[in-house]
Amino acid sequence: MTDPSPYDLAQQAAARLVELTGIAQHDIALVLGSGWLPAAEMLGETTAEIATTDLPGFSAAAVAGHSGKIRSVRVGDRQALVFLSRTHYYEGKGVAAVVHGVRTAAAAGCRAIVLTNGCGGLKETWTPGTPVLISDHINLTGTSPIVGANFVDLTDLYSSRLRALCREVDPSLDEGVYCQFPGPHYETPAEIGMVRAIGGHLAGMSTTLEAIAAREAGMEILGISLVTNLAAGMSGEPLNHDEVLEAGRAAATRMGELLTRVVPR
Numbered sequence: 001m002t003d004p005s006p007y008d009l010a011q012q013a014a015a016r017l018v019e020l021t022g023i024a025q026h027d028i029a030l031v032l033g034s035g036w037l038p039a040a041e042m043l044g045e046t047t048a049e050i051a052t053t054d055l056p057g058f059s060a061a062a063v064a065g066h067s068g069k070i071r072s073v074r075v076g077d078r079q080a081l082v083f084l085s086r087t088h089y090y091e092g093k094g095v096a097a098v099v100h101g102v103r104t105a106a107a108a109g110c111r112a113i114v115l116t117n118g119c120g121g122l123k124e125t126w127t128p129g130t131p132v133l134i135s136d137h138i139n140l141t142g143t144s145p146i147v148g149a150n151f152v153d154l155t156d157l158y159s160s161r162l163r164a165l166c167r168e169v170d171p172s173l174d175e176g177v178y179c180q181f182p183g184p185h186y187e188t189p190a191e192i193g194m195v196r197a198i199g200g201h202l203a204g205m206s207t208t209l210e211a212i213a214a215r216e217a218g219m220e221i222l223g224i225s226l227v228t229n230l231a232a233g234m235s236g237e238p239l240n241h242d243e244v245l246e247a248g249r250a251a252a253t254r255m256g257e258l259l260t261r262v263v264p265r
C-alpha cells in the first residue's frame with residue numbers, strides 16, 4: 001500500500017475537517033504567523049476549533065507561542081478557516097508538510113488565502129509592528145512544493161486586487177518584496193545586503209512555498225508581513241525572538257482590524 005499523494009492527503013484532511021466542524025465548505029483561509037495570533041481573537045465568532053493533529057497529515061506545532069489549532073470562524077458572510085500555527089521549512093518535515101495546510105484549505109473549498117508572517121524589515125521607516133503588503137516574493141529556499149513538469153505561472157502571485165482592497169481599508173499600508181530564507185538561523189548582515197541588492201525588502205522564513213502551493217491550487221493570495229524587527233545588521237543590535245513576539249502583540253489590534261475589514265470583502 002503506497003502512501004497517499006500530498007493532494008490525496010489534503011482531500012482526506014478536508015473531509016475530516018467537515019466531519020469535525022460540521023461546516024461543509026469554507027470560503028477563505030488565513031494562516032497566522034509570528035505575532036499575528038492576538039489578531040485571531042478579533043476576527044469573528046468561532047464556529048469550531050480543532051487540533052491540527054486531529055486531521056490527517058498534520059503534525060504537532062513546533063514553534064513556541066503557536067497553538068496547534070485550526071478554527072472555523074464566521075467573518076461577515078464568509079466562513080474562514082484560520083490556521084493558528086504553521087509548519088516551517090526549518091522544522092525539516094519536508095515541503096509537502098509545509099504546504100499541507102494550504103492544500104487542505106483549497107480542498108475544503110477556500111478560493112482565497114491570507115498568508116501572514118513576522119519578518120525582518122529592510123526599510124528604516126518600518127518600525128517594529130508595521131504591517132507591509134507583500135507585492136512579490138523571492139524564494140531563497142532552493143525548493144518548490146510542486147514536483148514534476150508542472151510549470152505553474154506565478155504572475156501577480158500576490159493579488160493586486162486584494163492589495164488594492166487592503167489599501168482602501170488602510171491607505172497607509174506600504175508594500176514590499178518578501179524573501180524567504182530556509183532558516184532557522186537569522187541572516188548575516190552580508191545576507192541582508194544581498195537581499196537589498198536583489199530587490200528584497202522583507203526577510204522571513206515562511207510564506208513563499210505556501211504561496212506557490214496556493215497558486216497551484218488556484219487560490220487568490222494576499223500576503224501581509226508584520227515587521228517585527230529591523231533586519232540583521234541594520235540596528236547594530238542582535239536579533240532576538242522575544243522582541244518579535246512583543247512587536248506582534250503590540251500590533252495585534254491594528255492587524256485584527258485590517259483582517260476583519262478585508263476578509264469579508
Ligand SMILES: Nc1nc2[nH]c(I)nc2c(=O)[nH]1
Pocket residue numbers: 034118119120121181183185186187203204205228229230231232239244
Ligand atoms: N529570516 C528572518 N526571519 C524572521 N522572522 C522574524 I519574526 N524576523 C526575522 C528576520 O529578521 N529574518
